[in-house]
Amino acid sequence: MVAEKAGATVKTGTTEKTGQKTSKNDSEYLLTFARGLSVLRAFDSDRPEMTLSEVAAVTGLNAAVVRRCLNTLLELGYVAKNGRLFLLTPEVLGFSSAYLNSMNLETIVQPYLQDVSDKTGDSTSMAVLWRDEVLYLQHVSTNRMIRLAAGIGTRFPAYATSLGRVLLAFQSPQSIADYFDHTELVPLTSHTTTSRSTLEIILEETRAQAMPVFKMSSIMESFRFLCRFLPKSARFYAPSIVPPPPPGLIKPRSSRIACRF
Structure with missing residues (x-):
């Protein structure tokens, strides 16, 4: 997969079409x-400390x-040891801070x-x-009782999240087919759609609407709507997401608030 933004090309460590890892036989x-x-x-959060055999x-x-x-x-200081257990040190944050500082997202995006x-x-x-x-x-x-449990660096399966679906929807048909070919569709909740044919229909509808709404697709989502942060001509999409209140509560003023990006 290759992502392009402002004339720059970013290789993600996978081939553009198959999404498979670079060949280990490559001399580079x-x-x-x-x-x-x-x-x-x-x-990770489930395995903060591990023995050598566990790793x-x-x-x-x-x-x-x-x-x-x-x-x-x-x-090198990226890992510490506590008896037989190994754990990461704050030194690894240097990798993420280097990206965040180089992209200047906090200054550019955070105010919006x-x-x-x-x-x-x-x-x-x-x-x-x-x-x-x-x-x-x-x-x-926000200070709501129920909040989105996500922060910088959080990852979720694309097929089971509204953000992921809107991102997938605007990939090329071949990229979407390749995604489903190598992705295991596992239910995260009783509401998770795991049918490939159904998901493909949802992606088609998402492309037409550009403003999808999903209900309890994953553990961290309830009712949400999205808009793409970049125009259709871009191949590197960064959507924003705003969760409207549950049914029965006051509906947000409109989706155009989110799309003023």
């Missing part, structure tokens, strides 16, 4: 580096390879999201489609 591909990154990505099981790498990766990351949030009384978010997931880049929260 550093397998050791890729393994080190997979070890870093193995840690090996999560990554599918040989224990000896994982040991070398962990020891290297430990030496905050303005929409102030006018609707709801949280707003901006995200992009990264491989087969929605990746949140900016988020403005």
